[in-house]
Amino acid sequence: ELANDLGVGRATLYRWVGSRDALLGEVLWSLSEHGLAMARARAQGDGVDWFLSIYNAFGDVIVESAAVRHFAETEPECALRVMTTQVSPQQRRVIDYYRDLLIEARDTKGLRLRLDPETLAFVLVRVAESFLWTDLITGEEPDLTKAREVARMILSGDAV
Numbered sequence: 001e002l003a004n005d006l007g008v009g010r011a012t013l014y015r016w017v018g019s020r021d022a023l024l025g026e027v028l029w030s031l032s033e034h035g036l037a038m039a040r041a042r043a044q045g046d047g048v049d050w051f052l053s054i055y056n057a058f059g060d061v062i063v064e065s066a067a068v069r070h071f072a073e074t075e076p077e078c079a080l081r082v083m084t085t086q087v088s089p090q091q092r093r094v095i096d097y098y099r100d101l102l103i104e105a106r107d108t109k110g111l112r113l114r115l116d117p118e119t120l121a122f123v124l125v126r127v128a129e130s131f132l133w134t135d136l137i138t139g140e141e142p143d144l145t146k147a148r149e150v151a152r153m154i155l156s157g158d159a160v
Contacts, residue, residue: 051109076136
């Protein structure tokens, strides 16, 4: 459908992006980038609270996205692969975005980082994925509350 809309063949479209997974990752990233920008624009507080306001709002965007949920429900293996591995740009770009936010929070918002920003961003993304996609991984219901508690504990060093 996308190839048709662009007036090119499917082969050309895949040649542009590399694979179906990469194409899906680009589409997901365009949605994510918009959601992250909205969350950042609304962020309040300092330090841990500022970062977590973005982290939490982005989790809400994912949960509330009918398109993302439909993708996860109709193609669960593909969705996990595209959203959580290196086969698409999605996970790497979210990690990079969080790394940059952590650096900004450290430099301008008083956040004391307990790990280097790259490692911390990776861990926070994996925590969110683990609880967000629990239904695809273990069959249990997703629980963003747990992801948020773990993220706060990692960032603040305090038990929730």
